[in-house]
Amino acid sequence: MSSLWSELERVLGEVQKPARYIGCEDGMTVPDHHPDAVAWLLCYPDTYEVGLPNQGLQILYEILNERPDAVAERGYAPWMDLAAVLRREGLPFFSVDTHRPARDFDVLAFNLSAELVYTNVLECVDLAGIPIRTADRADDDPLVLVGGHCAYNPEPLADFVDAAVLGDGEEVVSEVTVVLSAWKAAGGGSRAELHRRLAVVPGVYVPSLYEADFEESAAGGTPGRRLVGIRPVDDAAPAVVEKRTVADLADWPYPKNQLVPLTEVVHDRLNIEVFRGCTRGCRFCQAGMITRPVRERPAEQVRTMVADGLRRTGYDEVALTSLSTADFSGIEEVVAATVADDACGQVSVSLPSLRVDAFTVGIAAEIQKARRTGLTFAPEAGTWRMRQVINKLIREEDLYAAVESAYSQGWRRVKLYFLTGLPTETDEDTLGILQMARRCVEVGRRHLRNPSVTVSVGGFVPKPFTPFQWFGQNTEAELKRKVGLLRDELKRDTKGYRGVQLKWHDPKATAVEGLLSRGDRRLCDVVEAVWRGGGVFQEWSEHFDLDLWSEAVEAAGLSFEEMVYRHRTEDEAFAWDHLSAGLHRDFLWQDWRDALDAVGLEDCRWTPCYDCGACTGYGIEHVVASAVPPAGGSQGTGQDLGSGGEVPVVLMARPGSEGADEQVAVGVGS
């Protein structure tokens, strides 16, 4: 099928930022489509500016295009103006590489990195001219796959996706290609049979081969109906689908040709992944739990990728990416080499995830010779007790030392990230956020006349496969109250808080993120209704519409109280119990109990194993060059982990069940 370019170029003049849709990046492949090759359209369900830099998508793009039996192109969600024009003109969703219609591909594979993009997946599939529900698709319709962190609970999209892929995609993308290639060579067949063939590939979950059971309607009404479990209904479908993990990052030096866009995008720089996985054990952090174990890239390989990448792309900035780059064993070596390399010229290096200590700031100072504007730290919680609960073991001294170091070396702004609505959080903990910020400004005044500290507060959303998966998320009203508490405190003493700026994430959006994060497949109707109501680009605050979601939830006979705000019980079934990130459920439960006891847990990279299951279950190990923890700071290195008193989590009783009046306290000694 031919390119749609001649049709598209006539209408691109009508839309905002038309450069989003032209492709033409350096590093782009113009693939040779032929009938035997499995054609993948790798899709990011958000705008080009947000999606283009996604490393996961770029890695798979290269791996697939290196295979003789596959071709890959890319697609990004068209902004609403173009979507309207496409519908008006009868034009479909298309690839940006050669502007082919999405339907010409065998697979549409979506990267899910956030919950609020789910309606955009439906929008893209619909614009492609493919039925949004798997059950309505014909045998010759393309497959719709999803991957990425949100695919660890794909149930809210269960009716829309042919398959979800769990974990690292480097290997499984080829295994899926082999299945599809053989399928095409044999002349195809029924979609149901293809589903069965995909289900036997490790890491691939085919929702249509499973059924969800709900308990009979409890006395008192449908919102009380709970998930009993999800079970396979086909011999090909495993009882538990395990995630995929690549053992050694050194075998996967991708992307080799990072795409350089012609128009401005987020993270517009060379990005080199220095390690995958994190064992800091922050209990709120899904990424740190599901990407275990830690796998470092050899420092030598990082150096080569940086030098080659800068020369090839013309970028003047490189980011060393990971979940906590200061923990990389080769950090000093890589930084020294990059700074010393003349060929790199006026290059600045950035560490997107700074650890909170002076050592880290020292590294930042070494590499950011110029443009010292702002540094960002994430203490996440305002009191030591709260940080023990979430296992983000940063002492105040570490933060102030880091801030002191930053201001004394020329940085003028510090940004601090916090979560609110954490388990056991009291108002004292919430207000502790501002106390910390105020102290940071005071530290800054020793070096600057007008130091600035921006406090960014997000509502906490419990995620699957974390110790906090049992926690009932704070209600929208409670999060609003907490934000109000912070705003009132700032107003109460404007002089005392001079230099402190407060920003917060919309509690309404947090509520919907919570709904989708731990929801089950009953939410498919909700996602569809919101999409049909025009609710696309929900992660863009100006387009987010809570009313659409609330109406759809009510229409589906569900409630936020039951699905989001309720504490879950120990033995309660989760919508992701038939999927596995390798983590033992009893490890997570114990960690949840430890959290409620405010007991911290050290990093297992350099201390004995806690048997979380991620290494032992898959026969893999941490790949860490250094046998000792990095210098400086207290994070993860022997500190006083004494309990700071407990605040019990109260489990709300189940409606209609026995002992409905009883409230169950989980916590110390229970």
Next chain:
Amino acid sequence: MRVRIRFTKVGKVRFTSHRDVARIWERALRRAGISMAYSQGFSPRPKLSFGLALSTGHESDAEYLDVELVDERYAAEDAWGDSGTAATDLAEALTSVLPDGMDVVAVAPIAFDGTKGESLQQAVVSCTWAVEVDGVERADVDAWVADVLSREEIVVERERKGKPVVEDLRPQVLALRVEEESGTGSSGVRLLADLGTQPRALRPTELLVAVDPPLVARSVRRMNQWMSQGADREEPLTVAVAPAPPTTESA
């Protein structure tokens, strides 16, 4: 030393913005391994200056860029003479790292003594545009052109910094005609317009809607920028070899 570069912007890349083009050039110069002079100060930037902005979506055979180099390969005057290869070396090196549709078609030194010379924005007084209009008969366009040329003034009101200003566009219409062969067969009617740029550049799309009935452009292409008017007018850089004819891209 300062070097002036003339380049094209045609095909898909025409949908990039003026800012995008600046970023593309910075990276292209670095990728080609050409050493640029950087500004001093807190946030050093390479010293590039562009001529008149081209609207996003319009094509051009005549875009310009001045860049200050600190590259020894191009520093000597004899590198640029008849026997020197600096101009072709630079053109080839840059075209190979620029996206499709952006080709370097001429390069020449401006000054070896560290002076800046006149800026492109100051030097250019008019542009020649080729505009293909959609959905109208040749005869109607002929009539429209005659109407424009017969008017003493074409007064429009537009907003400038939030305030309405009244402006006469007519003095900026230096020449306007319909291309002879156009409008026959399947091709659209093509207008050729010379529009003034001082003190403010008149955009061809502004003119199309300033006189009733308004015309709709299917494509707009800047053919030339001029530093003077009259029969012996000159461009900032002349293309030694004519650029490849405009192609309609197909993938």
